[in-house]
Amino acid sequence: MNIVVCVKQVPDTAEADVRIASDGSGIEMEGLPLQINESDNYALEEALLIKEDRDGEVTVITLGPDSSEEVLRMCMAKGATEAVRLADPAFDGGDAWATANALAKAIGGMEYDLVLTGCMASDDGMTQVGVTLAEMLGVPHATYVTEMEIGDGAVTVGRELEGGLLEKLEIKLPAVVTIQTGINEPRYASIMGIAKAAKRDIDTKAASDLGLDTAEAGKAGSKTTLLGLDYPPAGEGAEILDGTPAEASTKLADVLKEKGFA
């Protein structure tokens, strides 16, 4: 069973002071740690578990800058067998449509049974590429998957709906499945795996290698346009109880007492 996993390198902005870059095209990346997108890491783990069970290849693919090769190498260190990077200045500034289109051209030329992606990228929050890719490839899809069982030419998945409800459905292979966090316990790479992966080749492909005209790639090949970035307007927000931890806690304890909780 051959599986393709789409991964993305994203900055960790969870506790960072995110600044919009002066040219307005994105954020200041300097100083932000880069890592694999969280749900992509679960997608990779799911692929590795299937590979251990059924053999076959696990190919990781990304569309991203030079630095994203680190993510591909980490995936190989964990057990991915091949790595592909779509690398071309022509891909810059693409929206979810353009990204999915490039991935569809690359994956469409591979022999695959299953494509896994994370359900959402933590940086842009698009939640689009997996399903767009499935439609462009002309294969069925399932999103927000937290349970998966491979059957005979089909996969039975559990989709996480709102309020803890699970929707079970069966889709025929080949298919695209977008993976939700928590489906498994992603492994860590071994030191030996990392050392081996450092020597592996990464297959880089430019737009022309995919038969993509530059007008179909990146910003030019996008359906939506980025008009600008802003900081969210500061709402009323919380009343901040300031001071040292002890001082702030005293203020909070007083509030809680006044409201009858302490």
Added chain:
Amino acid sequence: MNDVLVLAEHLNGELKDVTFEMLAHARGVADASGTKVAAVLLGSGVGDLAERLAQQADEVLVRDHDGFAHYNSAVYQPVLADVIRGREPSVVMIGHTAFGVDLAPSLAVALDAPLASDVIDLAVEGSDLVGTRQTYGGKVNERVGFGGAAISLVTVRPAAFAPEEASRGGSVVALDTEVPDEPAFRRFVEYVEAAAGEVDITKSDVVIAIGRGIKEEENMPLITGLAELLGGVVACSRPVVDAGWLPKDRQVGSSGKTVKPKLYVAIGVSGQFQHVAGMKSAETIVAINKDPKAPIFQAAHYGIVGDLMKVVPALTEKITELRA
């Protein structure tokens, strides 16, 4: 501009809140562009839902067919694409829900149309539509244009807009669009309800919630101690369940539980919209987080910016003192 079309989302005979929120916002867009609001409802035995929608929409397009007894994007998508091609609305609004996220991107490909996902605003600027969406966990807003497309798609963040009270008495129009059989390549099996856990967090007056900021499982007793002191239960956001430190039935948020306690203390919870959706109606919300820009401070009434490892022990001590 042409109409604003809102896709009604419903489950088990009930319309989802996001449907009414979209209809209310669609009204503003329609008024700004001199057009109408139409709702499209696909379902089986949904006549009463259509009447309900007609209070908010100028027109309700209904396709009542047993092929829609449960949601399947492979059945919804071709039918909706037909309806949309026939009506040519300027914009189609779909909830940014498990349903909408599964459907909208494939519909966009079928219609060769732009899609902006998870928008928190949709405005008319001149003759153009502009969507606003959040990136980097709510720290940056992005304004998105649709390149002048005839038909644009958006998925709309739940709870981004308030619903409106209205009784418009819009018309209900039955459609006869062909509904395909459920295809063999994507077959619905069943819905599975979550099993009840040991503790029902929706029943407690005090909920102490922890998030990614807790960092290590070893830090959990700190929180349990505070919860015991305040007579509350420990709940959490998604990363804590993903890490296996608390069971799924403790998760607050759109894919977990919705709680409305008297006191909600969010500790090391960044406040992603999926979490906030599950706790925003709590009477008093307190947030403790070391990131002053964390979105949770927009949802909270009181906040402490600081390291939870220092603040929580100090708070526990102060409350113990008050009790003494």
